[in-house]
Amino acid sequence: MIQFGHVDKIYASGEMRVHALRDVTLHIDEREFVSIMGPSGSGKSTMMNVIGCLDKPTSGTYVLDGIDIGSASSKQLSVVRNQKIGFVFQNFNLLKRTSAIENVELPMLYAGKSRKERRERAEYCLELVGLKDRMHHKPNELSGGQQQRVAIARALSNDPAIILADEPTGNLDSVSSEEIMGIFKQLNDEGNTIVLVTHEPEIAAHTNRIIWFRDGKIESDRLNTERVFV
């Protein structure tokens, strides 16, 4: 599903050169539930941006679901983001003054799906995250946990190959965090591939595989035995 081969990411702004990713080689298979951990500035977000095709590797190869991302045009990348990837952000990034269901419909709108299809799928996704009764609420009428559930529904709407979440519980209290992790777990059980970034060991504990980053390099990559063998 995800294949990184000796990926480097270098940010060059004027004199400064930041080596954000160094020689990252990695495989993530379908149906995996992976967490990425590591200290601040270790390259986790950069990793997520490259996986999510918001950014291209400076060198190395990245193949997503059989597509060579390194040679894709920016237009092709937006199609890949739309079709293959579902993003969940730390600060939700829902559109203001736009109802939950319209937020969920947005990726399908960009995909050119019909009104009817969008509506049905959006309702289904919101039901999946337990928010069908709130679908006409605006983001500012929802709690943080609820907003993040809407964001997850939006990420699911185009049935992506992979769901990416950069610190999805970073802005949530522990109860909401548990709820969100419960939803991710359920989605993974249903066959979705999920990669998330987190600082918190208790969040990472829900996942099957934990990758540690330090200074842009993979420090460790191990299965979460506790969970896998429970």
Next chain:
Amino acid sequence: MNMGELLKLSFRSLQTNLLRSFLTMLGIMIGVATVIAMISIGQGTNDQVTSQIQSLGSNLITVTASSSSGQGGTGSDVTLKLADADPISKIDTVKYVAPVMQATGQFKNGANLASTSVIGTTPSYADIKSWETDIGRFFTEDEVTDKAKVVVLGATTAENLFGKAGFDAIGSIVKINNIPFRVIGVLKSKGSSGSADLDDTAIAPITTVQSRFQSGSSRNAIRQILVEAKSPNAIQSTMALMEYTMRQSHKLGSGEDDFKVQSQEDVLSSAESVTKTLTLFLGGVAAISLLVGGIGIMNIMLVSVTERTREIGTRKAIGAKEGTILSQFLVESVTLAILGGVIGVLLGFGGSKLVGNMMSIKTAISLNSVLLAVGFSACIGIVFGVFPARKAAKLDPIEALRYE
């Protein structure tokens, strides 16, 4: 995303900042309103001038002095004289000839005063100008020959001097510049044309006006000679013959003309060109305000792009193409501009009606000018919307998502 969805999106975004959207449209609104008002008032004035000139008489040709100041020059420079009318009247295709002289007159009837210009002319003047008397009669050729002190009053002048009824005017003596004149007729009202009251006039034999009100070196000078040709087809040939005759009697070679022969059409087209120039000039002023309006739109769209950086980042992250973002913002600026344009058209139309009523000008609005104004607004929306929209489309999604 199709057009309907883009429009829905842009209306929603314009709605959330209703006051700002309105203020942004204001520039375009005022610009378009001015254009529409100017064009419709200009068109109205033009139509009016045309009908006014046409009301002067049909198949009309005028002879005026070309080089002079005042009435046909002064002293030895007098170029248009009463005597010039005679040879012209001998031309076959000429129906009527009326030399015209003009003087200002202070009218007095007992305690009633009036001040208006006295036109000195011959009886043909009434035929050329289709003046009819309401009561009494016009003066005769004999009275012209006799330099009779008789006067025919316009309806307004008669009312000023004799009150509403005016019947007792006939036969009364009024003083014009302290010289007693007998009133022999009151003209039928022609109403007003624009701001000019056609009835505020008085007509007397040209010989009388010349001997009583003209003095010194300009005594022989006349203002113009009015000529009516027998038919519209004869106008061109009559004009040529008139020029020939005038040159003969003035003993001039060609190119030395000290007079000007103009048909009504010439006057009409020169008047039209004046109003056209005016319309064009005011149109230019309006275009500048439209330009300013366009810059206002660009300014607000740039602010809007900055404010919505995160939204743009989010949209790009979930798969919006550059083109889609571009169209989103472009549709928004064009919607603003067109909306401003349409409101401007309505305002301009209302405004011109108002001004027209106040100045008693008929305004005319053409579908063309409306389409032009709205089309122009749309262009402004595109031209000034492209830059902000491109800026939005080119945003780097990662940077945009990180924007606070």
